[in-house]
Amino acid sequence: MNMPILSVRNIEKSFGGIRAVRDVSFDVQKGEILGLIGPNGSGKSTLFNCILGQLKPEKGEVEVQGRKVSGLRASQLNKLGVGRTFQQLSVFPKMSVLDNIILAGQEHHGSMLSRLFGPSDAGLTEAAERLISFFRLDHLRDTLAGSLSYGQQKLVDAAMAFMAGPSLVLLDEPAGGVNLTMLAHLKERLVAYNAEHGTTFVVIEHNMEFVMSLCTRVIVLAEGEVIAEGTPAEIRANPKVIDAYLGGGA
Amino acid sequence: MTLNRSLLTKIAIAVLLLAAIVAPIGQGNYITYVLTSWLVFSIAAMGLNLTLGYAGQISLAQASFMAIGAYTTALLTLAGWHWVLAMPLGLILCFGVGLLLGYPALRVKGHLLAFVTLAFNTLVFLVLRNEEWLTGGTFGLVGMPRPDFFIFKTMKQLHFYYFTLGITVFASLAMWGIVRSPWGRAFKALRENPVRAESLGVDTRRITLLAFAIGSAYGGLAGALITPLVQFIEPGSFGLAHSLRILLMVVVGGSGFFFGPFLGAGVVILLPEVLRFTEGYYLIIYSALVIVMLVFVPSGLIGLGGRLREKLWPRQQVRGDLVEGAAQK
Ligand SMILES: Nc1ncnc2c1ncn2[C@@H]1O[C@H](COP(=O)(O)OP(=O)(O)O)[C@@H](O)[C@H]1O
Ligand SMILES: [Mg+2]
Numbered sequence: 001m002n003m004p005i006l007s008v009r010n011i012e013k014s015f016g017g018i019r020a021v022r023d024v025s026f027d028v029q030k031g032e033i034l035g036l037i038g039p040n041g042s043g044k045s046t047l048f049n050c051i052l053g054q055l056k057p058e059k060g061e062v063e064v065q066g067r068k069v070s071g072l073r074a075s076q077l078n079k080l081g082v083g084r085t086f087q088q089l090s091v092f093p094k095m096s097v098l099d100n101i102i103l104a105g106q107e108h109h110g111s112m113l114s115r116l117f118g119p120s121d122a123g124l125t126e127a128a129e130r131l132i133s134f135f136r137l138d139h140l141r142d143t144l145a146g147s148l149s150y151g152q153q154k155l156v157d158a159a160m161a162f163m164a165g166p167s168l169v170l171l172d173e174p175a176g177g178v179n180l181t182m183l184a185h186l187k188e189r190l191v192a193y194n195a196e197h198g199t200t201f202v203v204i205e206h207n208m209e210f211v212m213s214l215c216t217r218v219i220v221l222a223e224g225e226v227i228a229e230g231t232p233a234e235i236r237a238n239p240k241v242i243d244a245y246l247g248g249g250a
Numbered sequence: 251m252t253l254n255r256s257l258l259t260k261i262a263i264a265v266l267l268l269a270a271i272v273a274p275i276g277q278g279n280y281i282t283y284v285l286t287s288w289l290v291f292s293i294a295a296m297g298l299n300l301t302l303g304y305a306g307q308i309s310l311a312q313a314s315f316m317a318i319g320a321y322t323t324a325l326l327t328l329a330g331w332h333w334v335l336a337m338p339l340g341l342i343l344c345f346g347v348g349l350l351l352g353y354p355a356l357r358v359k360g361h362l363l364a365f366v367t368l369a370f371n372t373l374v375f376l377v378l379r380n381e382e383w384l385t386g387g388t389f390g391l392v393g394m395p396r397p398d399f400f401i402f403k404t405m406k407q408l409h410f411y412y413f414t415l416g417i418t419v420f421a422s423l424a425m426w427g428i429v430r431s432p433w434g435r436a437f438k439a440l441r442e443n444p445v446r447a448e449s450l451g452v453d454t455r456r457i458t459l460l461a462f463a464i465g466s467a468y469g470g471l472a473g474a475l476i477t478p479l480v481q482f483i484e485p486g487s488f489g490l491a492h493s494l495r496i497l498l499m500v501v502v503g504g505s506g507f508f509f510g511p512f513l514g515a516g517v518v519i520l521l522p523e524v525l526r527f528t529e530g531y532y533l534i535i536y537s538a539l540v541i542v543m544l545v546f547v548p549s550g551l552i553g554l555g556g557r558l559r560e561k562l563w564p565r566q567q568v569r570g571d572l573v574e575g576a577a578q579k
Contacts, residue, residue: 079451091443092443093440107436115433118432164450225400
């Protein structure tokens with residue numbers, strides 16, 4: 001078997017008395033679209049933040065393409081080719097859509113000094129416009145991100161994760177609060193991106209329809225623990241999942 | 251549309267520059283002196299505008315960087331150095347000390363950071379007052395020469411004004427370059443969402459430190475100009491009240507707007523002069539205006555101008571709910 005692009009080993013994270021993530025381990029293979037589901041508060045976002053250097057887990061290790069990345073800062077991880085979104089909408093409201101997207105790529109080009117004395121757009125306008133087109137946001141290129149509709153901001157937020165040409169992208173509830181049309185659009189774009197670039201995804205999502213039709217494999221988390229893993233069909237039929245997740249009133 | 255706007259901006263800048271050139275002509279020494287200090291404080295406020303307005307890091311220590319720049323320039327020019335050599339040393343010193351002052355900002359934000367920088371301002375003040383052997387203590391330093399550049403001598407108030415104007419234009423161009431560069435974008439990203447910026451590869455620690463260092467260097471430059479302007483410096487000219495005044499300039503002018511500091515410094519320095527005819531009431535009117543500004547127009551005068559323009563000539567807005575179906579096209 002090939003080396004996994006992401007390998008998570010025995011991650012533990014507590015907040016005071018709450019054990020948010022308990023001994024979670026899994027691998028992600030290159031090109032996969034992995035779904036991560038579980039009821040509210042089951043530790044999905046915390047797990048992401050532990051993987052991505054935003055939180056320090058008490059225990060466990062993370063490897064990206066065989067390289068140990070535990071202890072790296074989020075910006076360093078991003079430079080290793082890992083993009084992400086946050087559960088909360090995270091755009092830069094007082095910057096134009098174009099500037100949001102350029103920002104997402106500029107630190108990957110040239111040196112610190114070239115970013116002071118070089119061109120204002122770091123030579124990225126064309127690449128940014130291509131990505132904006134890809135997400136069909138052309139008409140909003142020069143609009144301030146903060147004045148877009150919620151769904152459009154979610155798209156800009158997602159697009160930013162792709163600007164640096166990452167090999168692995170972690171999306172935390174990309175469809176949360178997004179209307180149906182937008183949802184179909186987003187899913188179609190993610191599938192297209194995966195097909196064109198072979199980019200690997202890990203997607204946290206509550207919308208079952210979205211996860212089951214997008215993902216090739218699904219991991220289920222409940223109370224900080226992995227309780228099931230398999231293809232969408234297997235997950236749907238798993239009684240433990242139905243009990244913990246669907247039966248849990250979600 | 252955008253072409254028109256950039257042309258308008260260019261014309262506006264040319265008109266302002268022309269106004270700055272002719273403003274002191276035919277005026278007495280006092281008016282010229284007030285105009286010169288407007289330029290000097292604009293530079294100091296420009297620096298704080300980078301730290302606070304663009305990068306979102308509060309600082310109540312800008313006057314202390316003016317002090318460092320002023321004393322460095324004073325001591326060196328008194329020792330016979332030319333201003334042109336003394337000034338850069340003051341700037342480098344401020345850059346370095348500003349970098350150090352940035353470290354607390356990596357740990358604390360908002361009010362706490364304001365207190366840390368306030369304490370730093372007080373520390374600098376105390377050092378200047380107590381280290382008499384170097385700084386002259388409360389008596390300060392006197393008799394610093396004004397620089398000569400071959401045939402251009404700045405001893406005359408008007409000449410010194412043009413010298414300061416030249417430096418201001420130069421400093422503004424440098425600042426324009428910074429805020430328009432990818433660094434400027436990173437500063438704004440730090441202000442608007444540091445966690446997201448970090449996740450997109452922005453080294454937020456480094457960019458925070460730089461925001462302090464560059465802003466402080468501008469404070470140092472203002473100080474390096476105060477020395478030959480006033481030719482007498484003492485610790486009291488760089489106390490906390492002065493840091494607050496520079497903060498007021500940034501806020502009144504429009505924090506995060508490029509021309510905000512010029513406007514803000516103009517209002518804070520010139521308005522009391524303009525209101526002088528109201529005799530004893532000018533301080534009251536002035537304070538009331540400042541309070542009204544801060545409460546009702548937190549984005550400053552430039553922000554107010556922008557709001558008026560949007561009201562009078564609204565820009566075409568794409569309705570968000572109508573374009574969401576873009577997926578189907
Ligand atoms: N910063 C935090 N401080 C304290 N508790 C937290 C924090 N973040 C998450 N938690 C707790 O950890 C648990 C898992 O939360 P989270 O990872 O956000 O779940 P999910 O993303 O699966 O909904 C919840 O009980 C939540 O209250
Ligand atoms: Mg979550």
